[in-house]
Amino acid sequence: MNDRYAPGPQVTEPPSLNGRWQRDPALRFGTKLLKTWFPLWGSMSPLRDGAENDSTLLVRIVARTKVAEDENVIALTLADANGGPLPMWRAGAHLDLLLPSGRMREYSLCGDPATSDYYRIAVRRIPNGGGGSTEVHDTLTIGDTVKIKGPRNAFPIALPGFGSTATHLRFIAGGIGITPILPMLASAERLGLNWSMMYTGRSLDSIPFRDELTQYGDKITIRTDDTHGLPTMAELTGGSPTTGPAPGTAIYTCGPVPMLEGLRTYLRDRPDIELHYERFSPPPVENGNDFTIRLTSTNDEITVAANESMLTALRRVNPAVPYSCQQGFCGTCKIRATAGTIDHRDMTLTDTERDQGYLLTCVSRATGQLTLDI
Ligand code: FES
Structure with missing residues (x-):
């Protein structure tokens, strides 16, 4: 942090x-x-806040191209599903892709900011990742519609x-x-x-x-x-x-x-x-400590090692737990704790959300044991 x-x-x-x-x-x-x-x-x-431009937009995949010779990277060109102009963006921006499975993943825009006709993103297949990239590669084809959020620029x-x-x-x-x-x-x-x-x-x-x-x-x-x-x-x-x-x-x-x-x-x-x-990947944990999390739905107790995130530990028992950026930015991994002491390590949640017990599992930690409402 x-x-x-x-x-x-x-x-x-x-x-x-x-x-x-x-x-x-x-x-x-x-x-x-x-x-x-x-x-x-x-x-x-x-100096945009990440929460800006947070409404969803339906886009259609109008082109799909392999852009690396090993065939592990595809570029998708996305146009407004209703034929309208897309919100403008500037170099460095990214969007959230809401996949049919419910996963959300962030991808940088790599097309031309001068046009509002289309966006372009590129996705590398990561076979042992969280499943987002393989879902994009294996299921999304030309003509499909998909929801996006953004663009936002960090x-x-x-x-x-x-x-x-x-x-x-x-x-x-x-x-x-x-x-x-x-x-x-x-x-x-x-x-x-x-x-x-x-x-x-x-x-x-x-x-x-x-x-x-x-x-x-x-x-x-x-x-x-x-x-x-x-x-x-x-x-x-x-x-x-x-x-x-x-x-x-x-x-x-x-x-x-x-x-x-x-x-x-x-x-x-x-x-x-x-x-x-x-x-593109999570930062290393700094000043980490071991702690445990207890899940209210199953009573499972999971140890979070000093060098791993709470999200990583959670995904060992529940691979479907939602996440996207893994960097305390998008809010996808937000979960409420009902007991325990949270060490907040994000700049995203509001004071009200923190007072209500919410935390971001990808970056925040705890001391002792934390009970999660999941
Ligand atoms: S996954 Fe984006 S804030 Fe945790």
Whole structure:
């Protein structure tokens, strides 16, 4: 939870789904106040609350394309089911996909923000995941309708000359982490900004959207683990092996947790570098402790280990328990506790919800034993 790494690189608010924890409380309060006084502020401000734009919309799948040679990543193009325009969005935004099974999953928008005709998302099949990606791959086809929520933006980009004092943009994508980065590249290119990118993956055939990226030529370096080994932090950031990235670089990155954690550590003492990141997987538990949860419906008692989330422990006995972001952002995993002491680790629930005993099982913890109304 205490994820802020100061002194360190400048991080915009919010830098990641997980980074909602890092949002400055004063900024959040100020934003809420402005939205109360000036309703238009909500649509103008990059400091959006996750709960905004929370109504559902029915969309139709109008295209389905394999975008990686290993055939494990598909892109879905979604249009309004009634033929209308879709809500506008900006690079870095994501939407919630409400699957027929009742699962909800978040996917970054990787199409063109300049059009309101369609959205595009991309989904990598994760065979041993929670079932959301396999459901998308195995059941959703062209012509199907599906509900979405959003878009919402937890990973906004501030472009040099348009809200950022940076002089160079460095994008770093790991595998399916390319999805929020794709529209950022388009924006940077359209505005003629100075940018470069490192794109990493296990192997060439696992890397999505390679064909689409050829338009950017040598601004993008593709590097795969099977051929080149793991990249160094200097290689990822495009900097000198001895002095690191040039001052004035703004880094936008999305990929596996070890890569993001490595970058954070590497840039810890570089306040002249902006680091903005988004995770696709849960952050590691920090300052964890063992505790137990008891389920009122079955009286089951489950131990939550110090290094795992309550959600992970719950899913061992009930794989169908709802969740989505796993980062304390979307609220899907909200459950009420009827007894015990909660260690809230989110910035999403309201005081009223907390007073009523609600908690987010993906990030929050407890001391001793917690009784859950499930
Ligand atoms: S799964 Fe999104 S807040 Fe817990």
